[in-house]
Amino acid sequence: xxxxxxxxxAPAETYKMAALRAGDxxxxxxxxxxxxxxxxLYAAYLFLSNVDQLFVTEAAIKTRxxxxxxxDREIMNxxxxxxxxxxxxxxxxxxxLIITVITTIISTxxxxxxxxxxxxxxxxxxxxxxxxxxxxxxxPASSVGLCLIVMFNYGPFWDxxxxxxxxxxxxxxxxxxxxxxxxxxxxGLSAWKATFESINPRFEHVARSLGSSRWRAFRTVTLPMxxxxxxxxxxxxxxxxxxxxxxxxxxxxxxxELPSSRFSALERALHVDQADWLSVxxxxxxxxxxxxxxxxxxxxxxxxxxxxxxxxHRIGAKGxxx
Amino acid sequence: xxxxxxxxxxxxxxxLSNINLEVQDGEYLVLLGPTGAGKTVxxxxxxxxxxxxxxxxxxxxxxITPLYTEERNIAYVPQDYALFxxxxxxxxxxxxxxxxxxxxxxxxxxxxxxxxKLGLEHLSxxxxxxxxxxEKQRVALGRALATEPKFVLLDxxxxxxxxxxxxxxxxxxxxxxxxxxxxxIHVCHNFEEASDVADRIAIMHEGELVQVGTxxxxxxxxxxxxxxxxxxxxxxFNASSDGSTVSYNGTRFHHTATxxxxxxxxxxxxxxxxxxxxxxxxxxxxxxGRVTRVIxxxxxxxxxxxxGIPLVVYSITNGFDAGDEVHVHIPPEHIIVLKRGV
Numbered sequence: 247x248x249x250x251x252x253x254x255x256a257p258a259e260t261y262k263m264a265a266l267r268a269g270d271x272x273x274x275x276x277x278x279x280x281x282x283x284x285x286x287l288y289a290a291y292l293f294l295s296n297v298d299q300l301f302v303t304e305a306a307i308k309t310r311x312x313x314x315x316x317x318d319r320e321i322m323n324x325x326x327x328x329x330x331x332x333x334x335x336x337x338x339x340x341x342x343l344i345i346t347v348i349t350t351i352i353s354t355x356x357x358x359x360x361x362x363x364x365x366x367x368x369x370x371x372x373x374x375x376x377x378x379x380x381x382x383x384x385x386p387a388s389s390v391g392l393c394l395i396v397m398f399n400y401g402p403f404w405d406x407x408x409x410x411x412x413x414x415x416x417x418x419x420x421x422x423x424x425x426x427x428x429x430x431x432x433x434g435l436s437a438w439k440a441t442f443e444s445i446n447p448r449f450e451h452v453a454r455s456l457g458s459s460r461w462r463a464f465r466t467v468t469l470p471m472x473x474x475x476x477x478x479x480x481x482x483x484x485x486x487x488x489x490x491x492x493x494x495x496x497x498x499x500x501x502x503e504l505p506s507s508r509f510s511a512l513e514r515a516l517h518v519d520q521a522d523w524l525s526v527x528x529x530x531x532x533x534x535x536x537x538x539x540x541x542x543x544x545x546x547x548x549x550x551x552x553x554x555x556x557x558x559h560r561i562g563a564k565g566x567x568x
Numbered sequence: 569x570x571x572x573x574x575x576x577x578x579x580x581x582x583x584l585s586n587i588n589l590e591v592q593d594g595e596y597l598v599l600l601g602p603t604g605a606g607k608t609v610x611x612x613x614x615x616x617x618x619x620x621x622x623x624x625x626x627x628x629x630x631x632i633t634p635l636y637t638e639e640r641n642i643a644y645v646p647q648d649y650a651l652f653x654x655x656x657x658x659x660x661x662x663x664x665x666x667x668x669x670x671x672x673x674x675x676x677x678x679x680x681x682x683x684x685k686l687g688l689e690h691l692s693x694x695x696x697x698x699x700x701x702x703e704k705q706r707v708a709l710g711r712a713l714a715t716e717p718k719f720v721l722l723d724x725x726x727x728x729x730x731x732x733x734x735x736x737x738x739x740x741x742x743x744x745x746x747x748x749x750x751x752x753i754h755v756c757h758n759f760e761e762a763s764d765v766a767d768r769i770a771i772m773h774e775g776e777l778v779q780v781g782t783x784x785x786x787x788x789x790x791x792x793x794x795x796x797x798x799x800x801x802x803x804x805f806n807a808s809s810d811g812s813t814v815s816y817n818g819t820r821f822h823h824t825a826t827x828x829x830x831x832x833x834x835x836x837x838x839x840x841x842x843x844x845x846x847x848x849x850x851x852x853x854x855x856x857g858r859v860t861r862v863i864x865x866x867x868x869x870x871x872x873x874x875x876g877i878p879l880v881v882y883s884i885t886n887g888f889d890a891g892d893e894v895h896v897h898i899p900p901e902h903i904i905v906l907k908r909g910v
Contacts, residue, residue: 446648446650448646448648448650449650449652451612451615451617451637451644451646451650452644452645452646452650452711453652453663453667454616454636454637454638455615455616455637455638455640455642455643455644456643456663456664456667456711456712456715457638457641457664457667457668457715458638458663458667459638459667460636460638462667463638466652466663467652467654470654471653471654
């Protein structure tokens with residue numbers, strides 16, 4: 247009897263619960279979208295309201311005086327405007343893209359096998375590696391930069407540089423690659439490791455019991471299952487490299503003020519000489535008093551970051567950052 | 569033939585100690601034991617997923633211990649089947665053949681043969697995610713059998729299926745094994761499932777192999793109390809033996825077991841006890857008792873009788889009710905005598 251009774255009531259109850267849950271979802275979604283919409287509109291307003299500033303073209307951009315914020319509106323307006331006409335902007339973008347692509351490739355080539363090994367094998371010191379790289383994610387990037395300075399300017403690495411005849415710190419190659427690599431690698435590694443850990447190793451065991459080599463089992467079974475997670479990790483590694491600020495600033499500093507002779511032939515050939523890392527440039531432009539210029543650069547970075555995360559969502563790799 | 573010689577291994581959570589086992593060619597062996605007994609670990613050692621700490625695994629006399637999984641040629645069907653979710657049913661079945669670089673037309677022929685044999689024609693282009701438990705099980709079997717392996721290891725292959733399907737699939741498994749003449753090692757924790765398929769059973773407990781034999785052998789002569797209880801022997805009592813009789817609570821029974829004197833355990837399988845309303849001249853081991861409860865099971869009645877000891881008797885005869893005076897006869901050859909506390 248009780249069974250019949252409950253089955254008679256259950257559907258209605260279920261619908262009610264489902265309706266409630268659907269209602270919750272609707273409320274949450276509308277709240278979320280209005281909040282996100284508000285943020286976007288506000289950012290767009292800030293950008294557009296300064297567009298006139300960006301179109302001021304007669305300014306003598308090349309005067310590099312450090313002027314405090316709001317000291318002199320005249321100078322501020324003079325610096326602002328037409329950032330895309332500034333060769334330094336294109337050099338910055340070029341530098342940032344070249345370095346982040348190299349960094350991402352290195353992170354990927356080292357990170358994916360490392361993540362696989364960490365998720366599949368018993369490795370001595372595994373927990374130390376894991377704690378090291380997860381702590382890199384949570385400590386301030388400026389500390390990472392300082393650690394890199396200490397690491398490369400003293401001890402065996404310093405001796406190595408003396409022998410090789412060039413310096414790692416305050417250099418574009420390989421200084422900027424090292425500085426952007428650390429966090430990019432750490433974040434990519436965490437995503438790749440989570441991806442491999444979510445795939446039951448039993449699939450590979452079965453594949454191997456059917457006569458597949460270890461590599462074939464990885465290629466035909468694990469890799470297709472891990473694909474979206476691995477791509478998400480690559481995008482994360484790339485965006486993190488691009489968003490790097492503290493480590494690059496502390497370890498490499500700025501380059502736009504240096505004489506051309508300070509740069510190598512390769513750096514000149516790639517048009518990355520006398521150029522600043524994009525996010526460092528945002529900071530230095532604001533320091534120079536070019537608030538709008540800095541804001542425009544920052545907005546570029548926001549667009550690139552947003553687009554990358556959108557691509558991650560499109561490939562179905564949500565959940566790796568949010 | 570697969571021989572395990574003094575196989576020992578420690579995986580932290582599970583350990584195996586000193587496993588010795590021979591599985592003959594074409595035999596269907598069931599590894600039986602409760603959860604956590606180490607059955608799965610044992611077959612994972614045989615497949616080569618883990619390396620044992622000690623001992624050897626011989627296949628037809630050759631030590632396969634140094635070989636990788638892919639070199640062992642032992643098919644393996646894990647508990648969750650592990651069908652490759654990125655491949656269709658057809659591609660799953662073809663996987664082993666493709667790994668062995670078999671020509672495409674030959675692969676196609678073998679795969680369609682297997683698909684037809686297992687009745688999977690309508691599913692061949694489906695992805696595994698949307699299959700039912702029974703269908704998944706068939707695909708996993710097809711994938712394992714496609715390469716015509718000599719040895720097939722199945723880890724709880726029927727546990728995900730409902731009870732009716734389980735019996736059907738068990739029969740099918742047995743038929744497939746007979747047809748392929750492969751050696752099957754099948755892990756399960758269910759006595760009934762084992763009885764549907766097994767030539768022999770091997771009982772494991774806490775990482776040790778306790779007893780190996782045909783089901784009838786093990787049922788008739790469990791090695792210790794654990795095996796007796798695991799095989800649902802029932803009617804297990806502490807008793808004392810003088811060599812030819814056991815007595816419990818003043819009731820004395822003749823038995824044919826030898827070599828047991830002093831404190832022992834006696835056990836009788838409920839289906840081996842005869843129960844009648846009238847005495848039948850079977851004086852030896854016949855006692856009077858009173859029916860306390862009758863439970864109707866699908867194929868028989870479970871009758872609880874009080875003969876000074878609470879006894880459980882299985883009978884296919886109707887006509888017993890609680891309160892009836894009955895005669896209970898325990899044939900001496902069916903009295904199992906065990907050492908106490910082992």
